[in-house]
Amino acid sequence: MEALVVSCVSSFYKPTPIHKKFNFDKSTPIPRSCFSSTSKIKSRSTKGFTSLSSSTKVLPENVDPPEAELETETPNDKFEWFSQWYPVMPVCELDKRVPLAKKILGLDVVVWWDRNENTWKVFDDTCPHRLAPLSQGRIDQWGRLQCVYHGWCFNGTGDCKFVPQATPDGPPIHTSKKACARVYPTTVQHETVWFWPSTDPKYKDIIKKKKPPFIPELDDPSFTNSFINRDIPCGYEIIVENLMDPAHVPYSHYGVMQLDKPPKVKADREGGQPLELSVKKLDVNGFVGRQEWGSVKFIAPCTYCMYADDDPVDVQGNGSAKSTGTDEALVRPKLSGQQRMVFFFFCIPVSPGNCRLIWGTAKNFGSWIENIIPKWIPHILSNLVVDSDLYLLHIEEHKIMEVGAANWQKECFVPTRSDALVVGFRRWMTKYAGGQINWGGKFSPTSLPPTPPREQLMDRYWSHVVNCKSCSYAYKSLNTLEVSLQVITVVSIGIVAATKQGVMSAAVRTMVVSMAIVCFVASRWLAHFIFKNFHYHDYSHSFP
Numbered sequence: 001m002e003a004l005v006v007s008c009v010s011s012f013y014k015p016t017p018i019h020k021k022f023n024f025d026k027s028t029p030i031p032r033s034c035f036s037s038t039s040k041i042k043s044r045s046t047k048g049f050t051s052l053s054s055s056t057k058v059l060p061e062n063v064d065p066p067e068a069e070l071e072t073e074t075p076n077d078k079f080e081w082f083s084q085w086y087p088v089m090p091v092c093e094l095d096k097r098v099p100l101a102k103k104i105l106g107l108d109v110v111v112w113w114d115r116n117e118n119t120w121k122v123f124d125d126t127c128p129h130r131l132a133p134l135s136q137g138r139i140d141q142w143g144r145l146q147c148v149y150h151g152w153c154f155n156g157t158g159d160c161k162f163v164p165q166a167t168p169d170g171p172p173i174h175t176s177k178k179a180c181a182r183v184y185p186t187t188v189q190h191e192t193v194w195f196w197p198s199t200d201p202k203y204k205d206i207i208k209k210k211k212p213p214f215i216p217e218l219d220d221p222s223f224t225n226s227f228i229n230r231d232i233p234c235g236y237e238i239i240v241e242n243l244m245d246p247a248h249v250p251y252s253h254y255g256v257m258q259l260d261k262p263p264k265v266k267a268d269r270e271g272g273q274p275l276e277l278s279v280k281k282l283d284v285n286g287f288v289g290r291q292e293w294g295s296v297k298f299i300a301p302c303t304y305c306m307y308a309d310d311d312p313v314d315v316q317g318n319g320s321a322k323s324t325g326t327d328e329a330l331v332r333p334k335l336s337g338q339q340r341m342v343f344f345f346f347c348i349p350v351s352p353g354n355c356r357l358i359w360g361t362a363k364n365f366g367s368w369i370e371n372i373i374p375k376w377i378p379h380i381l382s383n384l385v386v387d388s389d390l391y392l393l394h395i396e397e398h399k400i401m402e403v404g405a406a407n408w409q410k411e412c413f414v415p416t417r418s419d420a421l422v423v424g425f426r427r428w429m430t431k432y433a434g435g436q437i438n439w440g441g442k443f444s445p446t447s448l449p450p451t452p453p454r455e456q457l458m459d460r461y462w463s464h465v466v467n468c469k470s471c472s473y474a475y476k477s478l479n480t481l482e483v484s485l486q487v488i489t490v491v492s493i494g495i496v497a498a499t500k501q502g503v504m505s506a507a508v509r510t511m512v513v514s515m516a517i518v519c520f521v522a523s524r525w526l527a528h529f530i531f532k533n534f535h536y537h538d539y540s541h542s543f544p
Ligand SMILES: *[C@@H]1O[C@H](CO)[C@@H](O)[C@H](O)[C@H]1NC(C)=O
Pocket: 116, 117, 155, 156, 157, 158, 159
């Protein structure tokens, strides 16, 4: 195996917290001037990340990611973006009656249910006739995918079965190779449809040679899984970094995600603290690492897992390793005994500046709660968590694009171990994956879509609700309820107004009027609730 064992990144980030190095009291904020030589930092090369661990008393100028120190035995390994499985959608959000369009890795695909073969199919979303999107089509009565522009039909292997415009006694047009829809290799794993981004027939049976990344807990019947997805107007790299960065949680999710155990000494209101993160082993396939409350695994390009264990399995082996970090934990679930939990994330590149996140948990306890509470309720919180990062990340991405992704190490100042996983990811990108996503020549690598208005940036309806069965159901039901409340209001007022004095006693009249008022207030409140939770929540960090 070409895996290289790197002496852990942490050894370059000697765990001395910066405030100790400078002999600052813990509660004293580090003076900004200590960091003011940024221009020098920016201009130096990325070589030699040693001085943070040396005993220098001033901030070393050559603080850089530990890039130069990592060794590889197989320097020529190259990550091929188009030779990987990509998740399309969780099966639970797909409708067997409706073809669904998705963009992944710049490719427009349609996923549809082939009832003749009982499998999900992923086709290029382009009709061979005049390139209309097949995803707008329907499944015909024989279970074929029908293009709704002129009615051409395709079976599960992409063969054209019917051209309505062809004369019965003419040449058999539909048998022509040019009449075929292009088919991507597809598989279902972890209750999710995956596809291989090449329609070249030589990859038809690629599943026999290579499978999507496997997360044992997601296939274990003693575990319950939950899935949620959202389209995100930020690029893949930015979102992957965000997932690998627990240090932002107490700040950008302040008041949204709770600290499980606040630090013993709180230096600020939010309770940020030094975090002991490290990358243990990095190769062309990703890396494994540690964070405060367990191990983490990045399986390139899409999969990221965080294992929450009180006695975490050592990433290299056998479960004997204990966390050497501090006892404090961020959002660590309280686990006991045999309880195990995995947070999994699939971060899917869509196009420059856009990705799709499918995430959830697999856990072997407490599943009855999930069975009682409808999914859309926890989704409100999950969406709020996303919203509270979105604007920051969107702007951050544009700044990085301005300086060039290749200059990430030079422009960003990442001197503490809390950034170790992010640094590991950037290292994987530059070392193996060409420094940026290969879009197959489709997009200019240095251009991002312009920043949309905030309503669009943080839109929840198109980015989540329409792609989530539970939320669309709740959305429709709550809207119906809102209309019903309005109808009751109007009808009650109408009755009171139309009834002659004396026919209705004063008590009844008061009751009907009160009901009208209550229903009116409730409908207004509901309208606000629906807008805020299913359309747009203008997240403010100043007033969380
Ligand atoms: C699709 O049609 C082709 C050509 O008629 C046939 O060979 C193939 O078996 C069909 N595939 C399915 C899934 O029915």
